[in-house]
Amino acid sequence: MVKVLLGALSVVFLSTANCQPYVGIDGQVRIINFKQDYGGNLLKNHYPQVNVFSGVMFNERIGVEAGYEFSKQQYTVTRDNPRKVVLGRRIPFDNPRNSGIVYDNSYSSSKINGCNINIIVLFPIQKNIQLIGSVGFSNLKLRVHNTFTHTKVTECDLLEFPITDVFSDYVNYNKRKTVLRLASGIKLKLKDCVGMRILVSWENTSRLEAQAKDSVTKGKVLGMAKPKNSFQYGIGLFVTL
Numbered sequence: 566m567v568k569v570l571l572g573a574l575s576v577v578f579l580s581t582a583n584c585q586p587y588v589g590i591d592g593q594v595r596i597i598n599f600k601q602d603y604g605g606n607l608l609k610n611h612y613p614q615v616n617v618f619s620g621v622m623f624n625e626r627i628g629v630e631a632g633y634e635f636s637k638q639q640y641t642v643t644r645d646n647p648r649k650v651v652l653g654r655r656i657p658f659d660n661p662r663n664s665g666i667v668y669d670n671s672y673s674s675s676k677i678n679g680c681n682i683n684i685i686v687l688f689p690i691q692k693n694i695q696l697i698g699s700v701g702f703s704n705l706k707l708r709v710h711n712t713f714t715h716t717k718v719t720e721c722d723l724l725e726f727p728i729t730d731v732f733s734d735y736v737n738y739n740k741r742k743t744v745l746r747l748a749s750g751i752k753l754k755l756k757d758c759v760g761m762r763i764l765v766s767w768e769n770t771s772r773l774e775a776q777a778k779d780s781v782t783k784g785k786v787l788g789m790a791k792p793k794n795s796f797q798y799g800i801g802l803f804v805t806l
Contacts, residue, residue, distance in 0.1 A: 583623070583624060584621050584622065584623055585621065585622045585628075585805055585806075586619070586620070586621045586805070586806045587619065587620055587621070587622070587803050587804060587805045587806060588618070588619040588620075588803065588804055588806065589617075589618055589619075589762075589801050589802055589803025589804065590615060590616070590617050590618070590801055590802060590803075591615065591616040591618065591632075591634075591762075591764065591799040591800065591801030592613075592615060592799060592800060592801065593613070593614045593615065593616055593634070593797045593798060593799035594611055594612070594613055594614070594797070594798050594799070595611070595612040595613075595614050595636055595677065595795055595796070595797045596610060596611055596795060596796050596797075596798070597610060597611075597612065597677070597770055597792055597793065597794075597795035597796075598610045598792070598793045598795075599790065599791060599792050599793065600791040600792075600793065602650035602651075602652075602653065603652060603653050603789050603790060603791035604652055604675075604709065604790045604791060604792065606643075606649075606650075606651070607641060607643055607651055607652060607671060607673055607711070608639070608641060608673060608675045608709065608790075609639040609641055609675070611639075612636035612637060612639060612675075612676065612677060613636065613637045614634055614635060614636035614637065614677075614678075614797070615634065615635060616632045616633070616634040616681075616797075616799065616801070617632060617633050617634075618630055618631065618632030618633075618801075618803075619631060619632070620685060622685070622687075625687065625689075626686060626687055626688075627684070627685065627686055627687075628684075628685045628687075629682070629683070629684055629685065630682070630683050630685050630699070630701075631680065631681065631682045631683075632680065632681050632683075633678075633679070633680045633681075634677075634678065634679065634680075634681065634703070634797075635676075635677075635678035635679075636676050636677050636678060637676070638674055638675070638676040639674065639675050639676065640672075640673070640674050641671075641672075641673045641674075642670065642671070642672055642673075643670065643671045643673070644668075644669070644670055645669035645670060645671055645713070646669070647667075647669070649669075651671050651711065651713065652709070652711055652736070652738065652777065652788050652789065652790055653777065653787065653788040653789040653790075653791075654713075654736075654777070654787055654788040656669055656713075666717070666718045667715070667716070667717050668714075668715075668716040668717075668718075669713070669714070669715050669716075670713070670714050670716075671711055671712070671713050671714075672711070672712040672714070673709065673710065673711045673712075674708075674709070674710045675707070675708065675709045675710075676707075676708050677705055677706070677707050677708075677770070677773075678705070678706060679703055679704045679705035679706055679741070680703070680704050681701055681702065681703040681704070681746055682701050682702060683699040683700065683701030683702075683746060683748065684699060684700055684701060685697065685698075685699045686698045686699065687752065693753060693754035693755075694751065694752070694753055694754075695751070695752045696749070696750075696751060696752075697748070697749060697750045697751065697752050697762060697764065698748070698749050699746075699747070699748045699749070699766075700745075700746070700747055700748075701746045701748075702743050702744065702745060702746055703743070703744050703746045703768055704741065704742075704743045704744075705741065705742060705743075705744060705768070705770065705773060706739065706740070706741040707738070707739065707740045707741075707770070707773040707775055707790065707792060708737075708738075708739050709737070709738035709739070709775065709790045710735075710736070710737050710738075710780070711735075711736050711738070712733060712734070712735050712736075713733070713734040713736070714733050714734075715733075715734075735779070735780035735781065736777045736778065736779060736780060736786065736788060737777070737778050737779075737780050738775035738776070738777055738778070738788070738789070738790035739775055739778070740773045740774065740775035740776075740790075742772045742773050744768050744769040744770060744772050744773070745768070745769040746766060746767070746768050746769075747766065747767045747768075748764050748765065748766035748767070749764070749765060749766075750762055750763045750764035750765060751763050758804055758805045758806075759802070759803075759804055759805075760802070760803050760804075760805070761800070761801065761802055761803075762800070762801050762803065763799070763800050764797075764798075764799050764800075764801070765796065765797070765798055765799075766796070766797045766799070767794065767795070767796055767797075768794065768795050768797070769794055770792050770793070770794055770795045771791075771792060771793050771794050773792050774789060774790065774791045774792070775789065775790040776788075776789060777789065777790075
C-alpha cells in the first residue's frame with residue numbers, strides 16, 4: 566500500500582507544476598484504550614499531543630503532507646490486589662496465614678510518538694471553507710514502562726522494629742509499527758496566507774501490541790501491552806509559503 570501511495574503522488578506531482586507549500590502545527594488529544602488486563606485497568610486513555618506538519622498542494626484539490634506527532638508522557642500509580650492481572654502479568658498471591666501486611670503497587674508511564682505521511686484531498690463548500698479528507702500511514706512507537714513493587718511488613722514485638730521486605734520488578738513494553746491513518750475535517754482560510762483546520766483522525770494502533778522485556782537484562786518476559794485503535798481530535802494553524 567505504501568508503494569501505491571507513493572506512485573499516486575508521483576503521478577499527481579508530474580501532472581502539475583503549480584505547487585503551494587505550507588507548514589503548521591496541530592494541538593491534539595489522542596484517545597486510546599487498552600484491552601482489559603493488558604493496560605486497560607492501569608494506563609490512561611487520553612494523551613495531549615502535538616502534530617508538527619508540512620505539505621504541498623499540487624493543485625486546488627490534492628496534495629501531500631508529512632508530520633511528526635508526539636504525546637505527553639502519562640503517569641499512573643495504582644494499588645494492586647492479589648491475583649490482579651497487570652499488563653498480562655498476574656500479581657503474586659501472598660499466603661494470608663503468614664503474619665504481616667502486604668502492599669502491592671504499580672508505577673506506570675506511557676506515550677506514543679512517530680511520523681506520518683498522507684494524501685490530502687480538499688472539497689470546497691464556500692469561498693474560504695473547504696472539507697478535508699486524507700489517507701496515509703503513521704510509523705508510531707508505543708512506550709510503556711511498569712514498575713511493580715511488592716512490600717511486606719512483618720509484625721514484631723513492641724520493642725522491635727517491624728521487618729520490611731521489598732521486591733521490585735522493572736518491565737518495558739516497546740513497539741514500533743507502521744499503521745493506517747485516516748482523517749477528515751474542515752479547513753478555514755483566515756487571511757491570504759494563514760488558515761485554521763479542525764481534524765478528527767483515526768489510526769490502526771491495535772497493531773502496536775508490545776511484548777514485555779526486562780529493563781535490566783533486555784530479555785523477553787511474561788506480559789503484553791495491547792492497545793486498541795485510537796482517535797485524535799485536533800485544531801491547528803498553518804501558513805502557506
